[in-house]
Amino acid sequence: MTVEAPQNDSLFEAPPMGEQERMVEAVLFATAEPVTVRELAARLPHGSDPAEALVHLKKRYEGRGVSVVKVGDAWAIRTAPDLGFLMQKETVETRKLSRAAIETLAIIAYHQPVTRAEIEEIRGVGVSRGTIDQLLELEWIRFGRRRMTPGRPVTYVVTQEFLDHFGLESARDLPGLKELRAAGLLENRPPPGQGPGLDTGEDDEAEEDENQGEMFEP
C-alpha cells in the first residue's frame, strides 16, 4: 500500500483508520518526547483523526512490553515499568535531588500555581535560589502566570516533562491529591493575626476562647 505524501488538500481523502493508526505508531515510536494530538494532526495526512487512532493504538499495546501513555495533552510510548530491570544499561544516573528540592517540587506540584512566598510559608524556611534553579533546569517546573496580587509575584507550575518523568497523565493524578484536598491541606489558609514570618491574612476577629490551652491534647 502506498501512502500519499501529506497534502493539505481536502481533495485527498484521509487514509483509512488502520493506516492512520500505523502512522501515529510510527511517529510515536520515532520520538523520545511526547507528541501532542495537534502535532500528530499536522503531520498526518489532511483529514486524519489522530485522537481516534490513539485510542486504537493504546488498546493494541495493552499488556505489551511498551505502552502508549498520555502525558498531559501529549502522547508517548514508554516501556512497561515492570520491565525496568532489563534496562540497567539505559538507566540514566540523575543528579540526586536535595530534600529541599524534592519538597519544593512536591509543593509546586500539589499547590500549583504557587508563588515562592507560598512555598516558603509551607516549608517554614526560605527557598534558596539554587533549589528553584535546579528544578527549572530539569524542566520539571516552569513559570506560570503572575499572581494578580500586590507585587505581581511569579508563580510556578509543573511541566509536561515532570508528568512524563513520573508517569502521570495529568497533575490531577498526583498520588493522594484528593485526600489532601479533602483534608484541607492544600488550602492557603491565612494565619490568624501575624504568624511567624507570614504575611497578614484577613484579620479574623478573635473569639474569646473558653477553654484555653490544652484543647489539642488527646
Place this chain on the structure above:
Amino acid sequence: MTVEAPQNDSLFEAPPMGEQERMVEAVLFATAEPVTVRELAARLPHGSDPAEALVHLKKRYEGRGVSVVKVGDAWAIRTAPDLGFLMQKETVETRKLSRAAIETLAIIAYHQPVTRAEIEEIRGVGVSRGTIDQLLELEWIRFGRRRMTPGRPVTYVVTQEFLDHFGLESARDLPGLKELRAAGLLENRPPPGQGPGLDTGEDDEAEEDENQGEMFEP
C-alpha cells in the same frame, strides 16, 4: 503480571514466551543501538530464548507502523519504510538573493556569455565562488563555451529556468539602459564614456561616443 528480577539461576524457570516477547520488545525499543541475540540472551532471565521471541515479535509488527528489522547481526525497531515521509517536516523559507548574487546574475544576463574576470571587472569587486555556485545551483546560470583567449576561461550564460522565472522569452528581452531610464530605474544620466569597460551595443552611450569622436574624424 510480575516478572522476577533476572537470575542467573537455573532453579528459576524461564518466563513464558509471551513474556519473553514483551521483554525483547522493551529492550529493542529502549536501546540506542541495535541489539544482538547474544546480548538479548544476557539481559533476559536465564533460560530465555530471545531468537524465538524475536521471530514472534517480528511477526507481530508485520504491516505495522514500525517493524523489527535485522541490522547486520543485530536487531532493531525501525519506522516502516513507506512512512518515512512522516519523519520529515518540510519548511520552505523564501529568501531574497544577496546583492552580490543579483548583481552577478544581472551582469551575466546582460553580457552573456561572460567570464568571471569580466563580471569582476564590471562589478569592480571580486565575485566569490559561492555566489557563482549559488546561481548554478538555482539553475539560473550555466557554463557557456570557453572563451578562445589565453587561459580559455569558461563563460556563463543564463538558462531557460532563468527566463521562466523572470518571465522572459529571451535574454534579449531584458530592458536596455534607455528603458531602464524611462522606467525611472536610472535616475542619473550615465557619464559620457562608459561604465567600467562595458559595451552593450544598443544604448545611447555608444551614440555619444560617436558624436564626440566625430570631431577628429576626417
Place this chain on the structure above:
Amino acid sequence: MAETFEDQTEVEARLAAEALIVDVDGYEGPLDLLLTMSRTQKVDLRKISILHLAEQYLVFIDRAKGLRIELAADYLVMAAWLAFLKSRLLLPADPNDEGPSGEELAAHLAFQLERLQAMRDAAAKLMARDQLGRDFFARGVPESVERVRKVKYTATILDLMQAYARLRTRDDFRPYVMDRELLFTMEQALDRLRGLICYAGDWTDLMSYLPEGWESDPKKRRSAAAATFAASLELVKAGKIDIRQDDVFAPIQIKKKRDPNDG
C-alpha cells in the same frame, strides 16, 4: 556533644529528639524542628499539644544558647512567638485584646505542621513512583523529525534591473579619478612626434601619428588625438613644423619645416 552524633544518620538523630540534638543545622528551619519534635508525641498531628510543643522548643533553644550555638534569627523569632503563644494558651483571655486567641494561633500552627508533614509524605510518594529513565524508558533511538529546510531564493525582474542599473550608474557616485591607462599625455605625444617628424617631408594627416594601439578604442583614440594635436601646436610654436587644415572638419596635416640652414 554534637560530635557524638556525627556518625548517626539524620533520621536517627531526628528520632532522638528528646535528647535534643543541638545540631540546629540539621533542621530546615524552626517549622522543621517543631515537626520533628511533634513526632515524639506519637499522635495525630491534629491532636498534638501545641503547648507541650512550645515548651519543648523553648527548652531546646535555651540549651542551644547555653552551648553558645549560633542560632539563626528565625529560630529566635519562633521562640519568641511560641513564648507569646504559650502565655496566650495559659492565661485567661483578656476581653479587651483584639488579637487572635491562643487557640486560633495554636490551630494554625497545628495546620502548618500537618500541611508540611503532608507535603513531605506526598514528596516521598512522588519519588517512589516509577520514573522515566529509571523504571520505564523512552525510545532509545529517537528519529528526530528531519526538518527539510528548503530555502527558496527569489528575485524579481525588477530586482535584476535595479541591480544592473545600479552597476551602470555607479560611476556617478564614484569620486572622480583619472583613468591613467587610457590617457595619452602631451609629453608622450611630443616625444613621439619629435622622433617621427624628420620623416615627414610632405603634408601628412596628423591622425596617422597616433601611437599604435590607440587608433580604434574611442576613448584612447580621443585622448591620443588631443595630445598629438596639442603637441603639434607646440612644435609649430617652436618652428619645427608647419600645420594646415583645408576646410572645417577637414583632416589636419603637418609637415616638417624646412630648416633654413639646410637650404
